[in-house]
Amino acid sequence: LPLAPPPPSFAQPLLFPMSSSTIQSDWENRELTEIVQLNILQITSFLNKFDLSTRSKLAKINEKLNSLERTLDFCETAVRNTGAGVKAEGDK
Numbered sequence: 105l106p107l108a109p110p111p112p113s114f115a116q117p118l119l120f121p122m123s124s125s126t127i128q129s130d131w132e133n134r135e136l137t138e139i140v141q142l143n144i145l146q147i148t149s150f151l152n153k154f155d156l157s158t159r160s161k162l163a164k165i166n167e168k169l170n171s172l173e174r175t176l177d178f179c180e181t182a183v184r185n186t187g188a189g190v191k192a193e194g195d196k
Contacts, residue, residue, distance in 0.1 A: 122130075
């Protein structure tokens with residue numbers, strides 16, 4: 105029986121042979137790219153969490169501010185009405 109040709113292996117020369125320094129440089133570039141990508145993902149994750157947290161805190165502060173404004177309006181109205189009643193009695 106005739107033997108099938110051996111499968112191509114990494115030991116065979118590449119179509120575009122690269123020197124070991126070129127390969128090392130390529131790996132370093134890929135590693136740097138991966139580090140940058142991971143850092144961008146971490147920054148994006150942090151910013152998204154910060155955005156959610158900030159929006160939540162601002163919404164709570166807004167609710168408290170609205171409540172304080174309503175209370176202040178109520179107090180101002182009560183003082184005006186009391187002052188108007190005192191003036192009306194004083195005019196008698």
